[in-house]
Amino acid sequence: MNGEDRGFSSSVVAMAFLMGGMMGAGLALLLAPQSGRETREKLLSVANEARDKGLQLAEDLKEKLESGIEQGREILGEKRSILSSAVEAGREALERERERLTAKKQ
Numbered sequence: 001m002n003g004e005d006r007g008f009s010s011s012v013v014a015m016a017f018l019m020g021g022m023m024g025a026g027l028a029l030l031l032a033p034q035s036g037r038e039t040r041e042k043l044l045s046v047a048n049e050a051r052d053k054g055l056q057l058a059e060d061l062k063e064k065l066e067s068g069i070e071q072g073r074e075i076l077g078e079k080r081s082i083l084s085s086a087v088e089a090g091r092e093a094l095e096r097e098r099e100r101l102t103a104k105k106q
Contacts, residue, residue, distance in 0.1 A: 011061055018057070022050040 025046050030039065 011057070011064075015057060018050070018053055022046065 026043060030043075032039070034042075
């Protein structure tokens with residue numbers, strides 16, 4: 001290891017777990033002693049369930065991403081305001097110091 005952070009987000013772990021579960025369920029259905037029709041029906045059911053869960057997960061991720069972007073915009077606006085105030089205060093202090101030095105020279 002070279003010290004890099006190799007952590008995974010909870011959404012990545014959840015997606016991997018979901019996909020692994022679906023693959024395991026599919027294999028179990030294929031290897032189970034059932035008729036072809038029963039197996040196809042179960043596979044279709046599992047596929048529909050996986051699709052629904054995948055769509056829900058995608059929607060949840062989209063909402064989290066949009067929320068994160070909005071929070072980032074709010075923080076950026078706050079920091080921009082603070083920086084702008086600091087720059088303005090610096091300009092005013094510089095102007096006062098120039099006036100003071102100019103008055104001293106005269």
